[in-house]
Amino acid sequence: MKNLIYFLLLIFGGVLVASCEKQEDPVVSFGEYSDIVVNGEGEFSSSINYQGVEVPFTQYYDDTQVQLKSVKVSIENFLLESTVNSPVINGEMLSASYVKVFKVNSEVKAYVTYNLSGSAHGGALVVLDLTDSENPSIVNEILFNDIDINVCEVYHAGKLMWLGGSSFKKGAVIIPVELDNKGDVVADSGSALTLDIITIKNVASVNGIKEAGDWLMVTAGNSGGGTFALNFKKGYRDDGTDYFSNAKFSATNGYTMGKFHVSLEGGKDAKLHVYRIGVNDTENETVISLGSLYHNVANEADMYSxxxxxxxxxxxxxxxVSMGASGFVAVDIFEQMVVLQSSPKLLNHGNTNGISVDDEYIYLANGADGLVVCKKPTITYGEDPVIVEPLYVWDEDIEDASANYVTVQDEYIFVAKGTQGGLKIIKRLFE
Known part of the structure; x- marks a missing residue:
């Protein structure tokens, strides 16, 4: 495995850390992409339903489930503020894949990515204005005819974002997108739009992007992939790759030098790759085993996909870490051990596809089982991980509405769902 090298100016010498293994061929290539549709000024294929109604979350209690109907106990109250119906491309409705909430001065924006389910390719980026959280509005809608858009990342200073996805023609791609001072995409509705496109060669799909120092840490590919360190301040120079299969996602505990970046490797023997931002990984990378990360699916050949x-x-x-059919775990990256593990009661028919946390709760996008909320427990260090029980669960009785991803911002929960589910904006009415 080729070492992942971060190129940086060392504090004492300004000496570049270089990879000891020379690449014969460049990992990335550059070009332009123009097959883009920009909708605006109210002419969107996506739409918003403003509900503002209490939603029937269910509370787990021992081995039974009790419907929450009382409005007298505040802990039982959630509001479904809005549903953003998925955009349509070439006559097919897209599936919400990822949500990034970003504050730009006094503006609050949500960037929602979409892809086509199955083997077909097509995607979208929808930008929502959440400044009036009870009445969100669609600001931008950009459709990509032959690219699944799986994920996005916004530069910490604003004015730039990156889309990651899978192109029918090119494979794994990253698309830089310019933002204005309000966090909106710089694009005129109805006009032709051409964007730069960065292709990772011989890899099918970008699954995760995180800003880390001067780099985009791009997790891409079920085979032939891994984590790619692209220096966006140096023209997206390839500064090294950590190759592994079933490359799923990336996360950081901060974007500056010295913070930590992790990449998730799925499969029968799943692993968490931990790196220090701006440091040579031969000295600092650690790899933590997680067990089997697979999904309960109809076709066993797709169980690791x-x-x-x-x-x-x-x-x-x-x-x-979301672990598919195994629920979720939490890992202490310093002690290199699993410290939290979900209860066997967590899943019924679904798989844990996405995970997010705040100070009090753990939020799970559990596929066919919908959204699950767990109380965040106190972490103790014993022989076995602390078992986390599910607290609330919510879903709709709608087909093709699997919960794919979840994120939180203050008291709001954003759930990216399948084609018929769209994006759900839910307000938690308790601390």
Whole structure:
């Protein structure tokens, strides 16, 4: 495995750390992409339903489930503020894949990515204005005719974002997108739009992107992939690759030098690859075993191909990992051990596809089982991980509405769902 090398100016000498293994061929290539549709000024294929109604979360209690109907106990109340219906491309409805919430001055924006389910390719980016959280509005809608858009990352200073996905023609791609001072995409509705496109060669799909120092840490490919360190301040120079199969996702506990970046490797023997941002990984990379990361699917050949993510809070030592049919775990990256593990009661028919946390709760996108909320426990260090029980669960009785991803911002929960589910914006009415 080729070592992942971060090129940086060393504090004492300004000496570049170089890879000891020379690449014969460049890993990335560059070009332009123009097959793009920009909708605006109210002419969107996506739409918003403003519900503002209490939603029937169910509370787990021992081995039974009790419907939460009382409005007298505040802990039982959640509101479904809005549903953002998925955009349509070439007559097919897209599936929400990822959500990034970003504050730009006084503006709050949500960047929602979409892809086509199955083997077909097509995607979208929808930008929502959440400044009036009870009445979100669609600001931008950009459709990509032959590219699945799986994930995005916004530069910490704004004015730039990166889309990651899978092109029918090119494979794994990253697309830089310019943002204005309000966090909106710089594009005129109805006009032809040409964007730069960065291709990772011989890899099928970008599954995760995180800003880390001067680099984009790009996790890509079920085979032939790994984590790619692209120096976006040096023209997306390839500064090294850590090759491994079933490359799923990336997370960081901060974007500056010295913080930690992790990459998730799925498969029968799943692993968490831990790196120090701006440091040569031959001295600092650690690899933590997680067990088997697979999905319950109809076709066993696809059991290792499902969605999986990881999440770290700023400055935290804990990485939360969605583990498909195995629920989720939390890993102490310093002690290199699993410290939390989900209860066997967590899943019924679904798989844990996405995970996010805040100060009090753990939020899970559990596929066919919908959204599950767990109380965040106190972490103790014993022989076995602390078992986390599910607290609330919510889903709709709708087909093709699997929960794919979840993120939180203050008291709001954003759930990216399948074609018929769209994006759900849910408000938690308790601390």
């Amino acid at each position: 499902g969605k999986a993510t990881c999440f770290m809070e700023n400055d935290s030592r804990y990485c939360y």
